[in-house]
Amino acid sequence: MANDQKPIISVRKLRKVYMMGQEHVVALHNIDLDIPRGEVCCIFGTSGSGKSTLLNQLAGLEKPTRGVVRIGGVPISQLNENQLAAFRQKHIGFVFQSYNLLPELTAAENVAMPLMFKGIDPDVRLLEAKKMLCRVGLKDRMDHFPNQMSGGQQQRVGIARAFVTHPEVVFADEPTGNLDSKTTKEVMHMIRGFAKRFHQTIVLVSHDPEMTEYADRIVTLIDGRIVSNVENQVKAEIDAAPYIE
């Protein structure tokens, strides 16, 4: 992927310190990172490496101790809660490890939820949601509740929900952590397929080396420091068969 344009995500001198009782624990040391638009970037590291902390800062879920995170030029680390909500509605999608679907809503209603927060008409948003569900291959599961679906199906609903607003950036936190290897493949094909088709940026956090196969860029974290930041050539066969209907 060419680096000729401005990065969509830019991190400067990011530092995060937690207080553990009386002790300061430095989770992130001076992080500098640029992620270009349209890339699938995998933040790779073992548990405790600070990768989840980095994701929290990137997505604005937590405020950094120092430094700044910009998404599309907006310093999201400095937004207040309302501005953040508005920003997330427009520009950010999430795929969670444990799917995080609301159990009392159907698949379609779950997918339509981000649109509901935007105040979009129920008919319009359900139509959008159903289109997304068709794309992830859940055409005949639209009115199922999460507990009537398998883990892989639930995560596909989660993906549909993350992409329904056509956000510029989608954060995926161990998206396949609870899935078997076959479903993992499906899900990763799907995420990558969406990103490529709609020119969206994916930030993937994982401790699973297999994940790196799907990333254009692999950022490795150890003890809160970036130890390597390399571009990765994704196998042609992965992009040749994106799992989207």
Next chain:
Amino acid sequence: MRFADILKMCFDSLSRRKGRTILTVLGVFIGCTSIIVMVSIGAGMQESYDQMLKNMGDLSIIEVYRGYNQSTGTQTESKLDDKAVESFHEIAGVKAVMPKASLDGYNVGFKAGVNGRYTADWVNFAGIDSSALEDMGFELMDGRYPENSDEVIVGQYFAYNFTDTLMPDGRNYVDRYVWDENGNIDTENVPDPFFDPLKTSITMVLTPYDDGTGTEPTPYEVELKVVGVLKEDQGKGYETSDGVMMDINALKALIQDLTGKTDTKFEYSSINVKAESLDAVSDVEQSIKDLGYSTYSMQSMRDELNKQTRQIELMLGGLGAISLLVAAIGITNTMIMSISERTKEIGIMKALGCYVRDIRAMFLMEAGSIGLLGGILGLIFSFIISVIINLFSFGAFGGGGVTWELIKQALIGGEGVVRTSVIKPELVIFALVFSVLIGLVSGYQPANKAVKISALEAIRNE
């Protein structure tokens, strides 16, 4: 978020935990019912007081007297004349003004029937404004209200004052008081008088009081045109029972005939003013006092009784409020539980871009709905209890039988109906608003707690 979506989310979550919702609503329901029923009993006392006062006289009538200056102990310049009547008419909230004049210096007697066969002495006679009769609330037994000044109207038992001159003592009058076997006055089987005043020619005989000169005074006779019979109402004057009422203009003309001169300083013996409503009485009474007159009405007594019932209502309502307070704590508890169960859900919603104000609205609406639901159910149940209490007090269960008419009276009351439990419209509104308010207040702190939940909760894996 759209309001309809917030509403739907709120009802989804309420119906998801049905058992808990029902129990919490039950708390509000009991609290609301106890307040409404308690206060309604206080209001029932007020209704019975009002009925009691009504039996003592028309509550909306203010009696006006010449002013009395307390510091000098003399009567003030305010006179009960035509100017006074006019100025009373101009006061806002006045429905009718009824001046009453007496005929001084004459003994008033009556003759009726062929050749004056029936005679009556010492009959009450008054000059009134006959056009104000209807507005003042004088009720007709028979005939119609006078339309011209030469027409007169008589009291319900006027004809019983007459004795038959052709019959011997003992059988020359009709006794209107009949006693039943229990020794009570029987008003059902009163015998008819000798004649119907509407269909009999009646003549008024005016005899000047003995002036002490020894000469026999000459009686002055006036033909009367009786057009109506009024229903007895002691609250409106003794004339409604036994008397004769002539229009004030006819009386003035009569006095002119008798004395041969016009009385330019004609004064009334009393003026009664009727207010448009019970609530207007105080203001009207004050306005009349400001004009320099003395007044009397049932208002001061009613005020005192109202104060008492209000105190009782507050006391009873306070007792009921204790259970509503317990219910409020129940709502808070339910909301706190609900929010701690949904920590992750709230985190997810925040991560997906839900505004803080929408989350707060969702939880406040949940708490408010619990309050409203409890309030509505409590209200319905209160009406049922109130009707049952009233039916008991009417004696409907003691063999009287329950009819729709009785249920209607128990619910909305009626003329002369005294209920034990009265649910006023303002109590209905108060109960609903208050229960919603209780819900909102109880839900406020938990909702703020929900708002503070971080979007990070969505990421956290148990």
